[in-house]
Amino acid sequence: MKPGALNLITDIAGLRVGNAQDQALKSGVTVMTADSPFTASVHVMGGAPGTRETDLLAADKTVSQVDALVLSGGSAFGLDACSGVTEVLRKAGRGFQVGEVVVPIVPGAILFDLVNGGNKEWARNPYAALGGAAFAAADTVFDLGSAGAGTGALSANLKGGLGSASLVLPSGATVGALVAANPMGSVTTPGETHFWAAPFELNAEFGGLGPDPRAGLGLDLSSRKSALFGPKGGERANTTIAIVATDAALSKAQCKRMAVAAHDGIGRAVVPAHSPGDGDLVFSVSTGARDLPNPQGELALIGHAAALCLSRAIARATYLARPAEGDLLPCWIDIRQGDAKSELP
Template sequence: MIPGPKNLITDIPGLKVGNAQDDVLKSGTTVLIADTPFTASVHVMGGAPGTRETDLLAPDKSVARIDAITLSGGSAYGLDACSGVSDALRECGRGFRVADAVIPIVPGAIIFDLLNGGQKNWAENPYRALGRAAFEAASDSFALGTAGAGTGALTAMLKGGLGSASLVLDDGTTVGALVAANPMGSVTTPGDRHFWAAPFEIGTEFGGVGPDPNAGLGRGFESRKMQSMQTQATERANTSIAIVATDADLTKAQCQRMAIAAHDGIARAVVPAHSPGDGDLVFSVSTGARPLTNPEQDLTRIGHAAALCLSRAIARAIYLATPAKGDLLPSWSAIPGNS
């Protein structure tokens, strides 16, 4: 397996991603769309998720294909970004048809970034407009790091961000991941240089500094995020929300299995992960372009690749985050000795 040409989820043909953010707000939105409706499912492992339309993605529910997925900052307010995406899709004539009605299906999830130092005293919820702007910006190339839904993200020790990565399997199947990384846990080992995901890095995609040579790691828990926010609310002010995707032709049930497997990618890149205060969830997407030849073996490989992509995407999100005015936490690049 090797990364795709862009090392982005949009290496999967037909997928596009759009970002919109407000740097004063220190928040933003990211949307994934496709040329045609796609099969999708979801799996939640965090204890504090914030979601929209996820029940429809269960394998036994009636809607077979959806039109977009939205990742957003803003906690519960950010779910309104899905409405902005729905408005734009409806104007394009896209959605689930019931007689003369057109109903775009746009599941979404949010991260909590309300206490990150940005100005949140809006008079009107800004996320509907950010959702529309992200839809209109959708392309096969997009920014990572301090961008879109990752604009105001924070990890335990460093700025979070938006990340993506891809892999092309030996049979030509492409798998990719997209993540807004805002976890309670750390993405780097003590000292803020080495990434927990380092064993899965390909080339120098997140700095090439390699694994931490120390052993016995992970037993302590330090959090600049909690200290900076100075409130017990930070126990629920976290989440890594992700999308994994493939061009393999998967059913909703197979998509759900891919999402379950991909959660390993969060656990390999964030310590600790899947806590009661995280809303960790993974959406999974199939564009259906490539038939499976051996469903069980193919799905195993696709799930494994999805987990690898998600670990790398999380590390890339933090590695590519950039400093901004009013930040509560430093970016990885601002730590002395990191380069």
């Protein structure tokens, strides 16, 4: 396996991703769409999810395909981003046909970024407009780090962000991940230099520093973010929300298995993960462009690749985050540059 040409989820032909953000708000929206509907499912493992239309993605539910998926900041307010996308799709005549009516299907998930130094005193909920703008910006190339739904994301000790990665399988199928990383846990080991996902890094995509050489890691759960919120205020102010996708032809039930497997990627890149205060969720998508030569074996490999891509995408989200006025937490690049200066003779 090797990364695709862009090392983005849009290495899967037909998929496009758009971002929109408000720097004063310190929040934003990311939308993934395609020229035609795609099969999708979802698996939730966090204890505090915020979602729209995810029940519809179960294998036994009526609608088998969706028109777009939305990742948004803003906690419950951010669910309105789906309305902005739905309105644009409605005007374009896209959606699920019910008699003479067309209803766009736009599931979404949100993360909590309401306490991150941004101005949240809006007169009107801004997320519908951000959702529409993100959909309009959808393309094969898009920004990572402090962009879209990752604009105001915070991990335990560093700014989080938006990340993506891809892999091309020996069969020729492509797998990719897109994530807005805002976890309760840390993305880096104590000291903030090494990433938990380092064993899965390819081509120095998040710094190439390798795994932390120390043993006994995972016992220190100190968190700058928790300190900002006080003893109990930050228990539900978290979430890692992601999309994994493939061009392999998968059923809704098979997409569900891919989503389940992909959660391993969160567990390998964030410590701790899937906490009661996280809303950890993974959407899974199949464009159906490539038939599976060996359905059972290929599905297992696709799930494995999705987990690898998601781990790498989470690390890339933090690695590419950049400082902005009013930030409450440092970026990885700030810590790394400080370490490099201290190492000078």
